[in-house]
Amino acid sequence: MFELGKKDGSDSGHDSTTTERQDSWSSTQTEAAPSSSSGASRETAVIGRSIRINGDLQGEEDLRIEGDVNGTVRLHNNTLTIGQEGKIRADVYAKSVVVDGVMEGDVYSSERVAIRKSATVLGNITAPRVALDDGARFKGSIEMDPDAVEKALGKTDTDVKAIAKTPQKSKANGSTPAKAAVVEDVATANQSVA
Amino acid sequence: MIAANSRQADPRAIAQPERFNAPLFQSLLERLDSGKRCVVLDLGTAHTQTVALFGRYPCRLDIADVVDGLDGLNAEVDPQGRLYRAEALLPVTHAEPADAVLCWDILNYLDRPAMKALMSRVAARSKPGTMVHTLIVYSDTHMPATAGHFVPQEDNSLLDVAIRHDERPAPRYAPTDLTDCLPGFRMERAMLLSNGMQEILFRI
Numbered sequence: 001m002f003e004l005g006k007k008d009g010s011d012s013g014h015d016s017t018t019t020e021r022q023d024s025w026s027s028t029q030t031e032a033a034p035s036s037s038s039g040a041s042r043e044t045a046v047i048g049r050s051i052r053i054n055g056d057l058q059g060e061e062d063l064r065i066e067g068d069v070n071g072t073v074r075l076h077n078n079t080l081t082i083g084q085e086g087k088i089r090a091d092v093y094a095k096s097v098v099v100d101g102v103m104e105g106d107v108y109s110s111e112r113v114a115i116r117k118s119a120t121v122l123g124n125i126t127a128p129r130v131a132l133d134d135g136a137r138f139k140g141s142i143e144m145d146p147d148a149v150e151k152a153l154g155k156t157d158t159d160v161k162a163i164a165k166t167p168q169k170s171k172a173n174g175s176t177p178a179k180a181a182v183v184e185d186v187a188t189a190n191q192s193v194a
Numbered sequence: 195m196i197a198a199n200s201r202q203a204d205p206r207a208i209a210q211p212e213r214f215n216a217p218l219f220q221s222l223l224e225r226l227d228s229g230k231r232c233v234v235l236d237l238g239t240a241h242t243q244t245v246a247l248f249g250r251y252p253c254r255l256d257i258a259d260v261v262d263g264l265d266g267l268n269a270e271v272d273p274q275g276r277l278y279r280a281e282a283l284l285p286v287t288h289a290e291p292a293d294a295v296l297c298w299d300i301l302n303y304l305d306r307p308a309m310k311a312l313m314s315r316v317a318a319r320s321k322p323g324t325m326v327h328t329l330i331v332y333s334d335t336h337m338p339a340t341a342g343h344f345v346p347q348e349d350n351s352l353l354d355v356a357i358r359h360d361e362r363p364a365p366r367y368a369p370t371d372l373t374d375c376l377p378g379f380r381m382e383r384a385m386l387l388s389n390g391m392q393e394i395l396f397r398i
Binding site for chain 1: 231240241242245248249251252253254255256257258259285288
């Protein structure tokens with residue numbers, strides 16, 4: 001069982017890589033302060049750099065990832081930060097996203113995505129505002145059409161609310177039927193030209 | 195294959211980033227400024243200013259960042275392999291063709307077979323009327339060792355941020371060379387710029 005670090009991201013001094021497998025992780029199990037009525041929390045949960053997670057992450061507080069995450073990350077009302085040590089292969093649904101590390105996957109943000117100069121991003125971004133620092137490595141698409149963003153986020157919002165109401169069973173690769181439906185619907189079946 | 199014989203540029207000749215007007219690039223932006231949704235395929239590296247510029251339009255910006263893959267594409271001798279490599283350099287299409295393609299100076303760093311392969315995959319992601327903008331080294335015999343150093347500015351001019359420590363011979367493609375290597379593309383306009391480059395707008 002890994003310990004969830006707060007703010008400083010300490011991982012209890014583990015020297016070797018600790019591989020943990022969890023089907024789901026909910027921040028309501030942490031000692032974080034209760035979410036305010038707006039859904040924002042004052043503390044940031046941290047996944048330390050020795051931690052690896054395969055599966056779905058959902059939470060109601062800000063999250064900083066310095067470890068490895070494969071699957072899906074849903075922080076509907078909060079900020080996700082992928083730290084410089086962080087490596088994620090996941091689709092992300094969050095209010096705001098800041099990328100300093102490595103990200104492979106699609107990002108749906110209702111507010112803002114910032115890709116810092118140390119970041120490497122391979123995937124597609126859908127957000128009303130996107131900032132990319134010079135020096136950042138990015139390959140993929142950035143959806144900046146407000147109508148398309150609103151439509152995509154409206155659908156992901158519905159998806160998140162539906163998921164929040166039902167117990168989640170994630171597969172080993174982190175995909176869920178609801179996620180698949182959103183990705184197919186919003187992305188209109190990404191196809192590579194033969 | 196383009197010879198990669200590099201030379202060291204005279205350090206005294208390394209200037210500050212050079213801003214220059216690119217009328218055909220501005221013309222392309224004006225055509226995108228219709229309020230309609232558009233898709234722009236940028237073959238170059240992601241830049242802050244490019245994202246900021248196209249954030250002004252209701253568009254999807256696809257950034258391919260093919261620069262690191264150019265040498266590998268040039269080195270591929272198998273024609274089918276070349277096509278696969280070219281395809282792998284480009285982002286997925288999202289089933290929505292591009293309205294505009296920004297090649298920047300990338301075509302200068304491709305030999306003819308590689309250019310044909312890459313642009314055939316670009317054509318497959320385009321539609322009739324898609325515009326392709328490119329900058330071709332025209333008057334200089336040498337060019338920076340790597341591509342992808344042109345950055346759009348707020349006033350729609352371009353900034354050349356190349357650090358010219360290392361240079362390589364420039365192929366100095368003529369318009370007819372490009373037309374041969376870009377099947378299906380029609381040269382719409384060409385202009386000689388103050389920095390010695392030729393700016394060309396193609397249309398599919």
